[in-house]
Amino acid sequence: MGTEHPLFRADLAAAHDHAFGFHADNCxxxxxxxxxxxxxxxxxxxEIGCGSGLLTxxxxxxxxxxxxxxxxxxMLAIARAKVPEAQDIRRLTLPGDPLPPADAIVGVGHPLSYLPGHTEVRTALxxxxxxxxxxxxxxIDLCDLGWHAAKHGRPAQARLAGDWALITTFHTPAEDRSAFELTVFTRNPDGTWRRDDERxxxxxxxxxxxxxxxxDTGLExxxxxxxxSETLPAGLATVVARRGV
Structure with a gap:
């Protein structure tokens, strides 16, 4: 693993923490x-894909x-500040990193859907x-095939707060693929603005x-x-599995 993950760099991580807490609250x-x-x-x-610790x-x-x-x-840097009482907060990249045995595994915000392909999603699951x-x-939740129809042709969205702005553009290159292009503007201490782009x-x-x-595993x-009873965005499915005693 490298020293920096290409997704959710510092400015986007901070904006995401403020803009998308509603999903964790709803779930x-x-x-x-x-x-x-x-x-x-x-x-x-x-917890996988804990982000800034909203569900945590x-x-x-x-x-x-x-x-x-x-x-x-x-994201982990924000989580360490917000939920320091967690038993551990650590970097984990699926599907390759080892997982500790657990009595429950949770993840919202479709973390497995960010993996490179279908093989990696199945391997991680x-x-x-x-x-x-x-x-x-x-x-956990996952982006289902219905996500394509829900996002296809959707106009760009903008979110604005005092010190940041986030513009999201949606792309649906294939029936089993989707993409976000995110541009975040963050105010510098001197009042100027900086820009960062992620796909x-x-x-x-x-x-x-x-x-x-x-x-054949005995899982339900x-x-x-x-x-x-919450309402999830269209195209987002939940996966709940139970292992017998």
Missing amino acids: APGVLALLEPVRARDGLVL RHLLDAGHRVIATDASPA TALVRALRPGGILA HDLVLTDTARIPSWFA VTIGESFG
Whole structure:
């Protein structure tokens, strides 16, 4: 691994922390309800794609022990400041990095969809379920094939705050691919502005096929449209897997 991940550099990480907390807030009640048996036995939660610690905060406030991980050093720097009481906050890049055994594995914001291709997504998902201890629960979201229709032709979006602005342009190069082009403007201490550009390519997964991938493992795998009663963006699917005791 290099010293810096190409996605979510410092300026975008800071803007994302302010602009997209609503997704973690919306998902948290459903995720926490799924993880209640894990909390009751003081199990360990591994969070992938923790970003700046937005869902991590909900997990910790509910009484969970959490190892929070992400591939972006800039995101991890914010998380270390915001959720220092996590059991550990560490860099982890899927699908290759080893995973600690856990009683629950969670991830919102479709972290696996940022991987290079379908093989990597399946390899990473397999590694996650293998890391589940007996009685363990996996709860993540993924960009489904329906993401393409939801984003195709969508106009650019802009978000503005006092010290930053974020412009997002959507691309759908193929039925199983999507992309964001993100331009973030950040105010310097002297009042001038600096600009940084990132492109995020996403793999769209046929999530209906995922249960068949694990048919011989004894896992109970459910594909849904939400973790609980929240409404997720169109094309975002939930994957919940339970390992028997």
